[in-house]
Amino acid sequence: MHVVVNAAMSADGKLSSRRREQIAISGDADFDRVDRLRADSDAVVVGVGTVLADDPHLTVKDENLRDERRTNGKPANPARVVVDSSARTPSSAEVLDDAATTYVCVSDAAPVEQRAALAEHADLITAGEERVDLLRAFAALQEQGIERVMVEGGGELIFSLFEAGLVDDLSVFVGPKVIGGRDAPTLADGDGFVENFPELELGEVERLDGGVLLTWRVAD
Template sequence: MPTPFTFINAAMSIDGKISTRQRRQVRISGDVDFERMDELRASSDAVMVGIGTVLADDPSLTVKSDERRAKRLAKGLDENPVRIVVDSKARIPTNADIFRKGAGKIIIAVSESAAFDRVESLRKKAMVIMAGGNQVDLPELLSILDEMGIHRLMVEGGAGLNWGLVKNGLVDEIYSFIGNLIIGGGTAPTLIDGEGFDEANMPTCSLISAEKMEGGVLLKWKLKNA
């Protein structure tokens, strides 16, 4: 099944953490990396996050630059890419920022285990895609997105969604900015959590580039099995 070109973009600490043990967002990178991230959003067909990221950070997932939004509109696109939340149980609050800020299509991906009334309330605010039984079937979801014309997909976490995508061989590239701070904490989320791979089936990557940026380093990787 064809799937979009999918890349993960994230900022993490020296020790690989993407937020604190309380799962509170920490500003790891600076303005230069913020602009890079905004350009990635503006050049993508869709931006995807997991429900954990929405509940912890309440992101709007919008393009912040007026100029970039204007360029999208000039091309006949919505000012923001399609915004997608993977939310197996339909837990997203109906007053989340993603519903209140920015124009453009919103997709909530749920599983068959989501409560009927929650799904129906979400249908009033977004397009709902049901894929999978107990949790969202990511290969099926990405295949549906590709059929919808979403061919470039930016993933902004969190650690659980990143794991599911990598585990299923759905990620083409990973862009990770490593900032100059240490967060620590055995329960603090890393770039990719989940149950982890066995030694025999660990995916490998090839380094595309390494760039010093704002006291940190931006690494771009290509997954060899992508």
């Protein structure tokens, strides 16, 4: 499986404000790039925090890209995956509609009633006792034929994926904004590393939408 983390952050490294409100950091050119990344993926992955904050649909926006997927024998949209240890995803969430197959990854600790409610709208993957075991969850996704994964956030999930050694590439658009705030989410939150820091190799640098797009490979 190949895992690409994609994010847009401010010049000071924030994904959104301290209120966890979605902020337009990039522009049309980056939106088109992200849409292409989605179209080229087998699945798009987010954490439950992103679902609760933004209620994303996680579908391909460009009809031409959807047609291209159909021509290649694929569904119009990639599968959608929510990492949700406690099964907090609302049944009304956009990501649970019928636009694409949705998987929700939960832990054994998730309440049975909430798991049952989610199972009416999505395929559940149970992995881990208190928190989702990402290695097991991604292995289960791979068994479903998912080989190329795009991760769209948030910071807690991104850190956990780096911690699990699952990230292959990191694409970051750095926009011309300063957001600030000690409590504003950053690219990789979680507990943070104190040793064995993941090493990155810079691939490409591109000026885009008044900012810069950085593409990194995770060193072996």
